[in-house]
Amino acid sequence: MRQSFKTGELKSELERALRFELGEFRRISDVNSLNFKAVRKSDGLAFLVKCLPPERQADFTVTVRHLAEMRGTRAVQRIFERECPEELLGVKVLCLEWCGGRNLFPDELTDGEFRRFLEDHLEFPGALQRTTLTLPGYTPKEWRDGAEAACRGIWGGVLRRMLAKTAEEECCYRPEKLRVIHGDLHPGNFAFKDGCVAAYFDVMSFAWGYPALDLVRYFGFAAEHLPRFRFVRRRRLFRRFAEAVRNLPYPADEWIIAINATWMERIDKKLAGGIARPLVLLKLAVASRLYRKLRWIVRAELGFAGG
Numbered sequence: 001m002r003q004s005f006k007t008g009e010l011k012s013e014l015e016r017a018l019r020f021e022l023g024e025f026r027r028i029s030d031v032n033s034l035n036f037k038a039v040r041k042s043d044g045l046a047f048l049v050k051c052l053p054p055e056r057q058a059d060f061t062v063t064v065r066h067l068a069e070m071r072g073t074r075a076v077q078r079i080f081e082r083e084c085p086e087e088l089l090g091v092k093v094l095c096l097e098w099c100g101g102r103n104l105f106p107d108e109l110t111d112g113e114f115r116r117f118l119e120d121h122l123e124f125p126g127a128l129q130r131t132t133l134t135l136p137g138y139t140p141k142e143w144r145d146g147a148e149a150a151c152r153g154i155w156g157g158v159l160r161r162m163l164a165k166t167a168e169e170e171c172c173y174r175p176e177k178l179r180v181i182h183g184d185l186h187p188g189n190f191a192f193k194d195g196c197v198a199a200y201f202d203v204m205s206f207a208w209g210y211p212a213l214d215l216v217r218y219f220g221f222a223a224e225h226l227p228r229f230r231f232v233r234r235r236r237l238f239r240r241f242a243e244a245v246r247n248l249p250y251p252a253d254e255w256i257i258a259i260n261a262t263w264m265e266r267i268d269k270k271l272a273g274g275i276a277r278p279l280v281l282l283k284l285a286v287a288s289r290l291y292r293k294l295r296w297i298v299r300a301e302l303g304f305a306g307g
Contacts, residue, residue: 007025007026007027007036009089010025010036010049010051010088010089010091011025011038013088013089014038014049014084014088014093017083017084017085017088018080018083018084018095019083020040020041020042021040021041021042022038022039022040022041023039023040023041023044024037024038024039024046025037025038025039025049028048034050034051034052034053034091035048035049035050035051036048036049036050036051037049037098038095046098047079047080047095047096047097047098048076048095048096048097048098048099049093049094049095049096050093050094050095050096051091051092051093052091052092052093052094057092059204060086060092060204062204063094063203063204064078064094065132066131066203066204066206067094067096067203069130069131069132070127070130070131070203072127073124073127073128073200074120074124074197074198074199074200075199075200075201075203076096076097076099076199076200076201077096077097078094078095078096079095079096079097080095081095097199099191099193099198099199100191100193100198101191101192101193101198101199102191102192102193103187103188103190103191103192104187104192105187105222105225105237106218106219106222106237106240106241107222107233107236107237107240109192109240110195112195113192113195113196114240114243116195116196116197117192117196117197118243118244118247118248120196120197121211121214121215121248122248122249124182124200124211124214125179125180125181125211125214128179128180128181128182128206129179129180131180131206133180133206133207133208137173137178137207137208137209138173138183138207138208138209138213138261138265140171140172140173140257140260140261140264140265141168141171141172143171143261143264143265143267143268144163144166144171144260144264146268146272147159147163147264147267147268147271148160148163148164150267150268150271150272151163151267151271151281153278153281154278154281155278155281155282155284155285156281158281158285159267159281159284159285159288162285162288162292163264163267166260169253170253170256170257170260171257171260171261171264172257173209173210173257177210177254178208178209178210179208179209179210179211180206180207180208181206181207181208181209181210181211181213181214182200182202182203182205182206182214183205183206183207183209183213183214183217184202184205184217185200185214185215185217185218186217186218186221187218187221187222188201189201189202189205209258209261210250210254210257210258211248211250212248212250212254212255212258213258213261213262215244215248215258216255216258216259216261216262216294217262219237219240219241219244219294220259220262220263220266220290220291220294222237223237223287223290223291223293223294224266224287224290238293238294238297241294241297242297242300242301245297245298245301245302246301251302252298252299252302252303252304253304255298255302255304256295256298256299256304259291259294259295259298260291260295262291263287263288263291266284266287267284267288270284271284
């Protein structure tokens with residue numbers, strides 16, 4: 001994919017394809033450098049133009065199918081399907097409904113918003129069962145094996161010892177409990193509006209897993225950004241996670257496996273493709289301590305056996 005195209009070039013090609021003039025067309029840099037907000041000049045209709053990077057183009061047809069199947073749920077829908085070709089300037093393009101709102105970390109939500117978020121999450125996995133899934137599911141055991149093989153050096157040894165202490169049953173899913181989940185739920189992939197979740201983005205990441213995995217990824221993403229957090233924000237983050245553990249009907253072992261899967265995936269992906277720099281290994285070791293804190297919270301809240 002040619003990623004060096006100019007915004008003006010893409011706007012011109014889009015206007016030519018859609019056969020109407022755009023009054024506004026700008027890059028949404030705070031969400032994704034290949035996402036754009038477009039506004040139709042005649043009536044002010046706003047919509048999202050999403051360009052897919054090369055590694056996501058293989059998921060394009062899956063994305064389109066999921067968007068079609070997600071009618072009636074809070075997922076942004078595709079528009080201008082007939083007017084706009086799938087490719088412009090060599091780029092795979094989706095035109096989606098515009099959804100305003102805020103992208104928030106767990107500790108940035110008000111108490112009311114957080115309670116509504118938990119209620120929304122109870123409904124979301126059920127709504128996804130209507131989709132047809134062909135993507136592979138999460139495999140935390142394979143991630144652990146891959147991460148152990150990639151860990152080298154002093155800090156790699158620290159990570160290997162942490163991984164070795166993870167019991168076999170704490171990194172294996174129970175097939176009968178798996179459901180379709182979002183798979184990449186972080187603050188940039190859903191928006192809050194009027195105190196509740198307004199829409200979900202990036203539905204190409206759907207996969208099989210525990211519903212708890214979505215929440216752990218959301219909190220884990222925040223935990224890995226803790227260097228920019230202050231002490232008060234850190235305490236609020238862990239308190240919110242404890243509230244989620246108490247109020248959502250997920251068994252303790254599913255929470256633990258979801259935490260381990262998120263942690264092992266991060267290590268596996270960071271170390272894939274060669275020898276990692278010592279600084280990367282150090283950051284992963286620090287992040288591992290945060291995931292241990294999340295496990296401690298689950299055990300404390302739900303009385304899960306083990307240390």
